[in-house]
Amino acid sequence: MVLLMRKFVIGGNWKMNRGTAQETKEMLVPFLKAVHTLKNVDIIVAPPFTALQTACDLIKGSMVKIGAQNMYPEVKGAFTGEISPVFLTALGVNWVILGHSERRHIVASETDILIFKKVKAALAAGLTPIVCVGEKLEEREKGNTEEVNRTQFEGSISGLSATEVTKIVIAYEPVWAIGTGKTATPVQAQEVHGFLRNLLTKKYGADIAQQVRIQYGGSVNDKNAKELFSQPDVDGGLVGGASLDPEAFAKICLIAAEIRK
Ligand code: 13P
Secondary structure, eight states: OOOOOOOEEEEEEOTTSOOSHHHHHHHHHHHHHHHTTOOSEEEEEEOOGGGHHHHHHHTTTSSOEEEESOOOSSSSSSOTTOOOHHHHHHHTOOEEEESOHHIIIIISOOOHHHHHHHHHHHHHHTOEEEEEEOOOHHHHHTTOHHHHHHHHHHHHTTTSOHHHHTTOEEEEOOGGGTTTSOOOOHHHHHHHHHHHHHHHHHHHOHHHHTTOEEEEESSOOTTTHHHHHTSTTOOEEEESGGGGSHHHHHHHHHHHHHHOO
16 A cells, blocks of 8 residues: 555635635735745635636736636536536636535535536546535434445545546535534544545555545634644645635645645
8 A cells, every 4th residue: 555645735615705806816916925835735716707717817827726616517508507617627727616515505406416427527628626525414413424425425426437536636524514613623524534535445445545635624714724634634625714814824725734745
């Protein structure tokens, strides 16, 4: 088995909180200044579609990459209101968040089958997908955390080939921790990250499983990031609220850079 230092990946998911060109400049200009020396962390900023062009222009020459928050799993066609993966790559977008809990449970009732199709289409277009999984509070309270995460893993990820799975990032985002200020404890996060890596090991073998990065998301901030990111199977974070503050988000990236130099 090859033991490697997986490179941290930090994503900033703006959700629908900022989306104009002006807001994008106000967020990205100070952020890029603060992180411009960091090389050992993958940093992704994911604004709404309306801000992608401005964001792609602003990050030119930096190591920060831009991600979309969703896409449609077809290249072209009669899909009113949807966005093709090739429209994203044409803009200079490299990453895409797929199966976020807000899309699974709030805005779109996305299913594992649909998310899997999106992951395949994203990879085919050359985008790196961040595939989100995570249980709701009532599911955790009923003792179903593992079952829910296994079902989501099996439905939206484990149909990938070994080569494909090394190209994705998994984000474990417990729904009860998103936007609530109730972060999973480092132990709770590690339990599920370890569980997900075990699923990867069973399906793909240890060498492949050790290469796949698993981010934690849910009320990550510059105060709790160090402890969360110090867990052996936590390979960075997907940050919502705190990514709206350029200074706090840069701090989170700096913390990650310090842990795995
Ligand atoms: P918060 O950091 O606001 O809890 O959001 C997490 C998230 O959903 C990132 O995708």
